């Protein structure tokens with residue numbers, strides 16, 4: 467069992483191309499169990515998943531985001547932070563609901579819960595022999611169009627999507643940063659990391675130039691900074707506000 471789990475982590479990659487096959491019901495049940503039994507802050511379960519199987523909705527999300535894997539996957543699951551549900555119960559019980567969702571920590575709690583459940587779903591999917599890919603563009607591309615399409619009430623905010631399907635590709639493993647740069651022992655080791663970072667940047671450049679499938683001349687650093695440059699345009703505070711999260715402190 468441990469060997470299987472070890473192998474699962476050693477071979478995990480994002481999968482963006484899928485067969486037409488449906489996901490077996492047993493696998494779907496396992497994914498749902500993994501989602502529902504994820505750890506959440508205070509066991510408040512500040513998340514909701516919209517599981518999308520119908521092609522029409524997937525196509526609309528593809529049109530909004532430009533992410534092909536949304537239209538070709540068998541299921542597209544959208545993981546959201548959710549304070550609507552507890553609000554319903556508080557109202558029914560006549561309890562005034564503290565505006566925790568309007569604090570940065572409240573917002574973060576919802577985002578963490580949604581992200582953890584997404585990762586549980588991803589691991590469960592992979593353990594069932596399926597492939598998946600997170601899709602952040604479902605949050606950033608056009609937040610109000612996605613909220614309208616998915617009929618999200620106030621108090622529900624899209625965090626990330628997960629495309630799931632029977633894999634049609636087995637992409638090469640991407641090189642990752644050396645262990646010592648991402649896992650520190652006991653405290654943050656603020657040493658000169660330049661040489662190792664430069665070496666990693668070269669390793670990624672080499673990988674991108676020689677990997678199977680589409681090749682590129684991208685390095686790691688500038689490619690990631692390009693993403694940051696693009697992402698500077700996103701207005702997530704406005705998007706959060708229009709979903710009822712008026713973050714004030």
Ligand SMILES: Cc1cc2nc3c(=O)[nH]c(=O)nc-3n(C[C@H](O)[C@H](O)[C@H](O)COP(=O)(O)O)c2cc1C
Nearest residue numbers: 478479480481482533599600601602603604626640
């Ligand atoms: C929060 C998050 C959002 C992501 N959004 C997208 C996306 O919108 N489109 C996409 O093709 N890949 C997306 N990815 C996948 C990453 O590009 C991928 O994990 C990364 O390149 C590392 O590759 P690997 O997963 O194969 O190791 C996302 C991953 C995460 C964790």
